[in-house]
Amino acid sequence: MTQEETGPVYAPELEGGEWLQGDPVAIRGSGKPVLIDFWDYTCVNCLRTLPYVKEWHRKYAELGLMVVGVHTPEFSFAKKPEHVRRAIASLGIEYPVVLDADFKIWQAYTNRYWPAKYFIDVSGKLRAHHTGEGGYNESEQALQALISEQEGFTGPLPELMEAVRPEDETGAVCYRVTPELYCGLGRGNIGNIMNIAPDQPSTYTDPGKHVQGMLYYEGDWILQTENAARPYGARRTSRMHLDYMGADLNLVLHPPITGETGTLRVLIDGEPVGAIAGEDVKDGAVSIDSPRMYSLIRNAEVEQHTLTLETESDGLAAFAFTFTSCVAPPPDA
Numbered sequence: 001m002t003q004e005e006t007g008p009v010y011a012p013e014l015e016g017g018e019w020l021q022g023d024p025v026a027i028r029g030s031g032k033p034v035l036i037d038f039w040d041y042t043c044v045n046c047l048r049t050l051p052y053v054k055e056w057h058r059k060y061a062e063l064g065l066m067v068v069g070v071h072t073p074e075f076s077f078a079k080k081p082e083h084v085r086r087a088i089a090s091l092g093i094e095y096p097v098v099l100d101a102d103f104k105i106w107q108a109y110t111n112r113y114w115p116a117k118y119f120i121d122v123s124g125k126l127r128a129h130h131t132g133e134g135g136y137n138e139s140e141q142a143l144q145a146l147i148s149e150q151e152g153f154t155g156p157l158p159e160l161m162e163a164v165r166p167e168d169e170t171g172a173v174c175y176r177v178t179p180e181l182y183c184g185l186g187r188g189n190i191g192n193i194m195n196i197a198p199d200q201p202s203t204y205t206d207p208g209k210h211v212q213g214m215l216y217y218e219g220d221w222i223l224q225t226e227n228a229a230r231p232y233g234a235r236r237t238s239r240m241h242l243d244y245m246g247a248d249l250n251l252v253l254h255p256p257i258t259g260e261t262g263t264l265r266v267l268i269d270g271e272p273v274g275a276i277a278g279e280d281v282k283d284g285a286v287s288i289d290s291p292r293m294y295s296l297i298r299n300a301e302v303e304q305h306t307l308t309l310e311t312e313s314d315g316l317a318a319f320a321f322t323f324t325s326c327v328a329p330p331p332d333a
Helices: 044-063 081-091 104-108 136-148
Strands: 004-010 018-021 034-039 066-071 097-099 116-120 125-131 202-204 215-223 238-246 249-254 262-268 285-288 292-297 303-311 317-323
Touching (some): 034 044, 081 097, 238 317, 249 285, 292 303
Antiparallel strands (some): 004 125, 215 238, 249 292, 262 303
């Protein structure tokens, strides 16, 4: 989405959360511009915008900009401070982060999306906001304008960032791809319509015929509101089948709560994944040792494939698939 100007209203203070990194930030009275980034460490779009937010902090903190990450969790496990602290460290985030586990800050800003960025001027007024990926040059220009409004500021300002990824460049092509797909019963798009048994271990049968964008279970699973998990004591291999359209494919996974590392095998079109394996896939399988988003497929093109996932790891839970839609500009762009 493009950056949107807002009316001359004061931004709400960041109250009701737990500050996991840095001191609490006051919006009004600081005399400095503020960038607020609503994010979740399991959200692919948030993670793809994060390199820009981190670099803006690095470039402009000494020029007065205050960057604040508001971590509002999409899944219940992401409400736990220890998980978010681990993500902050592994992602190299250096600016203040507040955990908004009860959605109080989210509601104060009437926010609706991950990620969402709010641009606040030196008087504490909302000047613009941006949701989703993209618009990086426009966002940085807005930040530079707010920085320039500080009393006594004379510059100079640095050059705008270069694109982090080829698909962020001007002329990139974006396609209609499979929408975000949840694995649980609360928001899932599940194809096993005849024998779903909520919240209890059951054996599922793959009907064989698949509709693109629907998830089909096979073998032993327990389907809950947020996730699908392999039951403890299961005897059959647990499989998921998904026909999808996309470039990259990611899956939010949680390891067994008993502390073991889970294993998930990845097959594409009936064969162990090869050249398009994601960063988290080694020798055709993923090791799940912490609750986070895992990269299963990394493809330079948007294509249609059949994904099959297999596991014998009791307690392994799957939450949501996400797909990327944009690819690098063509050579003549």
